């Protein structure tokens with residue numbers, strides 16, 4: 001079957017002895033849950049949860065350093081599953097869960113300086129509100145953006161607590177491959193918790209390794225539900241027939257419309273803001289996996305209704321190269337917010353006619369109205385429906401998209417693993433910085 005054999009290799013164009021076996025992501029969620037069942041606290045999940053729980057009461061600000069596959073997944077989990085204004089809430093309203101900041105995903109001076117300024121307030125006599133810690137994530141251990149950020153933020157932390165203090169090592173959790181510069185640094189410093197990124201799981205397929213699971217656990221995400229969603233999606237992919245198989249159905253729609261109708265731009269249209277980062281994660285996944293050998297569709301995430309007022313024009317009347325996949329959440333996570341009634345003398349905005357209508361109803365009308373407008377001019381759309389946005393559903397969706405990307409790689413004869421094209425800029429940058 002497709003599930004067993006084809007996906008465990010990485011593409012016909014790669015000689016068998018050179019194929020990177022990066023398909024370890026497929027059974028990973030299932031295996032992690034099983035290991036937890038048999039080994040309890042000793043399992044990787046048990047250890048991730050224990051270290052996350054230990055860190056929560058020590059800090060109020062948590063930094064996640066990483067880039068690409070070592071960053072986008074956690075951002076999708078944070079924006080999709082945590083309170084939309086999490087960092088603005090008081091510590092008690094956050095249930096003692098720290099604020100979250102991402103760094104190490106750019107080499108932006110102002111952004112880095114701004115974050116260092118915010119964190120400098122901390123000292124070892126500081127109240128909890130000023131205390132912070134971090135995880136540094138790099139599979140290779142040599143990615144410049146993340147490595148530079150780690151040196152900077154480590155330096156800031158060590159200046160506060162003292163480089164030799166035990167406390168400072170407990171505030172830093174490296175997540176990295178079995179070898180490399182970060183692994184060497186982490187071992188030499190003696191950080192008490194270092195989590196691995198398995199060799200057989202590529203960066204952008206690694207959200208269900210410690211890369212996504214550890215920061216998610218620190219942020220109070222139900223990582224068991226997340227993994228269960230992913231494991232169930234894998235099972236469904238392996239067993240369900242076409243027509244009931246979200247992975248194959250989605251891939252089929254995308255592939256056939258691209259091949260037969262030239263729809264080579266893939267718009268992921270998220271209705272609501274909380275799935276924007278999921279869309280950006282998918283943009284990276286698809287672009288870095290199959291954007292090779294002058295092939296591969298262009299992924300582009302939009303957030304509606306916001307972007308109906310920017311890109312909507314082009315989707316309705318621009319070049320006919322777009323397949324629009326709506327990502328729709330049926331049930332909001334919070335009580336519906338309704339339009340209030342005002343006195344007749346204050347109804348100049350004429351919204352009393354919407355009185356009592358809740359935002360989900362308005363959104364539903366926007367989705368239906370937009371799809372109808374596209375259908376009327378023969379512009380195809382597909383729907384991806386989340387009954388609600390929770391860890392289980394997001395786990396399913398992340399796994400679905402990773403599987404779909406690998407299947408699509410097979411369909412178009414592209415090895416979805418690896419990213420040789422990313423090396424060119426690194427090489428040039430290295431020559432400029434270090435000389436030949």
Ligand code: PA5
Nearest residue numbers: 068069070138139140143203204
């Ligand atoms: O998908 C990938 O492999 C990349 O996007 C990597 O995740 C990214 O380049 C970061 O690499 P690393 O984790 O080695 O620092």
